[in-house]
Amino acid sequence: MSLMSEKATDDSDLPQRNIWAQIVAHKVSLDRRYQKFLDTVTPYTAPRWLSTILLLALFMLRIFLVQGFYIVTYALGIYLLNLFLAFLQPKFDPSLEMDIAESNAEEEGPSLPTKADEEFRPFIRRLPEFKFWYSSTKATTISMFCTFFSIFDVPVFWPILLIYFSILFAITMKRQIKHMIKYKYIPFDIGKKHYNNKK
Numbered sequence: 001m002s003l004m005s006e007k008a009t010d011d012s013d014l015p016q017r018n019i020w021a022q023i024v025a026h027k028v029s030l031d032r033r034y035q036k037f038l039d040t041v042t043p044y045t046a047p048r049w050l051s052t053i054l055l056l057a058l059f060m061l062r063i064f065l066v067q068g069f070y071i072v073t074y075a076l077g078i079y080l081l082n083l084f085l086a087f088l089q090p091k092f093d094p095s096l097e098m099d100i101a102e103s104n105a106e107e108e109g110p111s112l113p114t115k116a117d118e119e120f121r122p123f124i125r126r127l128p129e130f131k132f133w134y135s136s137t138k139a140t141t142i143s144m145f146c147t148f149f150s151i152f153d154v155p156v157f158w159p160i161l162l163i164y165f166s167i168l169f170a171i172t173m174k175r176q177i178k179h180m181i182k183y184k185y186i187p188f189d190i191g192k193k194h195y196n197n198k199k
Contacts, residue, residue, distance in 0.1 A: 052133060055137065058144070059073075059147075069147045091124040
C-alpha cells in the first residue's frame, strides 16, 4: 500500500516538475538569445554609444518634463562618473608599481637602470569599453524605469545636488588628470604615434 501511495505522490509531482523544467528551459533560451545579441553588437562601438546617448537624452527629457526624480538623476550621475573614472584608469596602477619597485630597491640594494630598455606595455583599462557601455546603458534603463514610480520621487532642492555633483566631478577629474600627467599615460589614442605597415 505504501509503494502505491509513493507512486501516486510521484505522479502528482510530475506536472509541477515539468512546469519548472519548461521555465528553466525558457530562461536558458532567453539568456542565449540575449548573449547572442550582445555578441552581435560588440564590434559596433559608435552605434552602441549613440543608442546609449539617445537613451540618456530621453531620460533627461523625462526628468525635465516631470520636474522630479532628482535623486534618481543624481544617483545615475554619480554611478556614471564612477564608471567613467574606472574607464580612464589603468588596470595596473603605476603608483603602486613604483612603490613596489622602490621598496624592492631598498631591500635588494642598488640596481642597474632599466628605464631606457623597458618593454612596451599597452594601456589596459580597469573597466573595458564594452563593460562601460553595458553598465551605462543598464543603469540608464533602470533609472528610466524608476521614474515611473512615485516612491522614487523624493522631494529635494535640486540646485544643491547639481552644485555638489559639479564640485565632485571637477575634483575627481582634476585628480585623475594629475595622476595621468604624473605617471605619463594617456587613456585615449589621441596624440599617440601610429605606425603604418605599408611598404
